[in-house]
Amino acid sequence: MQIKDVQDDIAEELISHEALEGKIRRMAVKVSEDYEGKDPLLIAVLKGAANVMTTFSQAMTIPVEIDYMSLSTYGSGTRSAGKVTVRQDLSTDVAGRHVLIVEDIIDSGFTLDWLVNELKSRGAASVEIFAMLGKPARRKFDVPVKYKGFEIPDKFVVGYGLDYDERYRNLDSIAVLKPSVYQEVEKRATGSQTNQAE
Ligand code: HPA
Numbered sequence: 001m002q003i004k005d006v007q008d009d010i011a012e013e014l015i016s017h018e019a020l021e022g023k024i025r026r027m028a029v030k031v032s033e034d035y036e037g038k039d040p041l042l043i044a045v046l047k048g049a050a051n052v053m054t055t056f057s058q059a060m061t062i063p064v065e066i067d068y069m070s071l072s073t074y075g076s077g078t079r080s081a082g083k084v085t086v087r088q089d090l091s092t093d094v095a096g097r098h099v100l101i102v103e104d105i106i107d108s109g110f111t112l113d114w115l116v117n118e119l120k121s122r123g124a125a126s127v128e129i130f131a132m133l134g135k136p137a138r139r140k141f142d143v144p145v146k147y148k149g150f151e152i153p154d155k156f157v158v159g160y161g162l163d164y165d166e167r168y169r170n171l172d173s174i175a176v177l178k179p180s181v182y183q184e185v186e187k188r189a190t191g192s193q194t195n196q197a198e
Pocket residue numbers: 105107155156157158162163164198
């Protein structure tokens with residue numbers, strides 16, 4: 001799906017399909033050089049990072065293993081109350097593996113910080129991160145990101161895996177929604193609890 005298909009919902013295009021995929025592919029080539037001979041394991045957190053994982057892994061020039069994890073994060077706004085639970089675990093043993101986490105977006109860094117520690121505690125030989133997008137203004141947890149795609153302003157974006165209320169994941173670029181879209185969804189959700197998952 002392209003911006004023209006949901007034009008009425010979009011305030012602005014932030015990163016075009018071409019710019020996005022060009023950057024992801026260039027990063028994949030660089031990462032392939034760094035991991036030559038290391039038999040890396042790529043891990044993505046569902047659902048948001050599934051799109052970037054596909055483009056990224058296909059552009060790599062070395063064989064890799066791929067696995068997915070589904071996590072829920074509650075109360076990530078505050079350090080003490082935050083809690084991550086594993087909804088669907090990896091099927092791969094990470095012990096001794098060189099792991100690269102492939103992420104869609106780094107916001108506060110809370111979930112990612114948890115994941116890096118979790119993978120290290122499971123015995124990963126190394127854990128590094130590739131993030132398609134970063135929002136530096138929202139960062140609360142100091143997770144070192146070795147491979148960075150784009151840094152974006154503190155705006156809520158959709159597309160390329162990123163959703164608003166489970167929609168727009170299949171948009172092929174990164175865009176900012178019009179406020180009227182949130183207002184419509186919030187109106188429909190009145191009375192029910194809003195759930196901010198990754
Ligand atoms: N869009 C969608 N999901 C997100 C965002 C965003 O801007 N930030 C963190 N999760």
